[in-house]
Amino acid sequence: MTRYLVADTHFGDADVFDYTGRSFGSVGAMNDALLAGWNRVIGAGDEVVFVGDLAVPSEPTTVRQWLSRLRGDVTFVAGDHDDGARRSHAVDARESYRFEAGGRRFRCVHRPADAPPDRDDWLVHGHHHDTRPEEYPFLDPDARRVNVGVELLGYEPLSVGELLDHVAAGRRLRRRP
Numbered sequence: 001m002t003r004y005l006v007a008d009t010h011f012g013d014a015d016v017f018d019y020t021g022r023s024f025g026s027v028g029a030m031n032d033a034l035l036a037g038w039n040r041v042i043g044a045g046d047e048v049v050f051v052g053d054l055a056v057p058s059e060p061t062t063v064r065q066w067l068s069r070l071r072g073d074v075t076f077v078a079g080d081h082d083d084g085a086r087r088s089h090a091v092d093a094r095e096s097y098r099f100e101a102g103g104r105r106f107r108c109v110h111r112p113a114d115a116p117p118d119r120d121d122w123l124v125h126g127h128h129h130d131t132r133p134e135e136y137p138f139l140d141p142d143a144r145r146v147n148v149g150v151e152l153l154g155y156e157p158l159s160v161g162e163l164l165d166h167v168a169a170g171r172r173l174r175r176r177p
Contacts, residue, residue: 003047003101004072004157007110007126008149009034010081011066013056020129020151035069037156042072048157049097051126051148052079052110060088067091079110079126102164112136112145122167124148130175139166139173152176 010016011034014027024030042048048070055066063085067074078086078093085093097108098121105121112125123145128136130151138152139145146167148158153176166173 001045003160005049005148006157007051008053011055039071041156046072048072049075051077051108053081058084060084063088064090077108101160133174137174138176141170
């Protein structure tokens, strides 16, 4: 089992083109690329910590349909567009998730503003997509923050092992290399 991280897929959301750098020709093309990227990387026994904003509309039926097409066991951290996931019995939507790996502690929340100001762990978040790369790059070692929005990851999940390599290197990265 490998653990992966990703946020902000926004399956079905035409409005996401208006505020991100997504250059897909259509919502259908975006959905196909996101689905293919996820399922190319994730195996049946892998865990995916999804850090918010799965699909729009976020109705329970839509959430269940998308989750049924995605490989892996999903740990679901709800985002601001995930009201349907919160109401769905298809997923246990939570507000945050913590784990340890490589001797480091990580806290996953969708919006970085929702993290406690006195935290002493690495913050894994989404929400800002690729819209504020100076403030919310893929990796900010000074702030101990990781933005796992799909735009910054090349539209596929990031393994925790790869993340640990980037953290150990200690370099600020605008996007996943």
